[in-house]
Amino acid sequence: MTIHVGDAxxxxxxxxxxxxxxxxxxxxxxxxxxxxxxxxxxxxTPTCSARHLPGFVEHFEQFRGRGIEVYCMAVNDPFVMQAWAQAQSVPDGLQMLSDGNGDFTRALGLEMDASGSGMGMRCRRFALYAENGTVRAIHVEEPGKFEVSSAEYMLAHLPE
Structure with missing residues (x-):
C-alpha cells in the first residue's frame, strides 16, 4: 500500500x-x-543526474531558509550515493541516503521493477514533505515522467 498524506x-x-x-x-x-x-x-542515471538532484542542489538554501531539511534517497549502496554527491557538488546538509536493500521503498509502497533495464527493484521517482514524521504532501511521478517531484514544484506546493 502506498503512503498517503497523514500517514506516519x-x-x-x-x-x-x-x-x-x-x-x-x-x-x-x-x-x-x-x-x-x-x-x-x-x-x-540520466534524469536523476541532469535534472532531479541538480534542482535540489540549486534550491537547497531556499528550503533551508524555510527551516526544511532536504534528503535524497535511492536504492543504491551508500558508496554510490557518496560518489554521486561528490560528482554533483551536493552541499553539506543535503543528506544522501542509501536504501540499498529497498526496505524503506517497500515500506512506502513505492517500489518499481526496473529489471527490463538491468536495475532490478528500484524506487519510483517521488518527493514528499513531512513534518514531525507525518506526511503532509506527496508527489509521485508517473513512469518516465519528471514533473511533480522537482525542487521547483515542491517549493511552489509546500503546505502553509
Whole structure:
C-alpha cells in the first residue's frame, strides 16, 4: 500500500556516509523536523543526474531558509550515493541516503521493477514533505515522467 498524506513515515534503517558508514533510523531523520525527501530510481542515471538532484542542489538554501531539511534517497549502496554527491557538488546538509536493500521503498509502497533495464527493484521517482514524521504532501511521478517531484514544484506546493 502506498503512503498517503497523514500517514506516519515508516520506521526503517537507512545508510549514509559521513566520517564513515552510518546506520540511521527514519524516526531519527524525520521526528521533530520539517523534511523534503525526494527519491530517484538510481544515482548517476540520466534524469536523476541532469535534472532531479541538480534542482535540489540549486534550491537547497531556499528550503533551508524555510527551516526544511532536504534528503535524497535511492536504492543504491551508500558508496554510490557518496560518489554521486561528490560528482554533483551536493552541499553539506543535503543528506544522501542509501536504501540499498529497498526496505524503506517497500515500506512506502513505492517500489518499481526496473529489471527490463538491468536495475532490478528500484524506487519510483517521488518527493514528499513531512513534518514531525507525518506526511503532509506527496508527489509521485508517473513512469518516465519528471514533473511533480522537482525542487521547483515542491517549493511552489509546500503546505502553509
Amino acid at each position: 513515515i515508516p520506521e526503517v534503517t537507512l545508510k549514509r556516509i559521513r566520517e564513515g558508514m552510518e546506520t540511521i533510523d527514519t524516526h531519527a531523520l524525520f521526528d521533530g523536523r520539517k523534511v523534503v525527501l525526494f527519491a530517484v530510481p538510481g544515482a548517476f
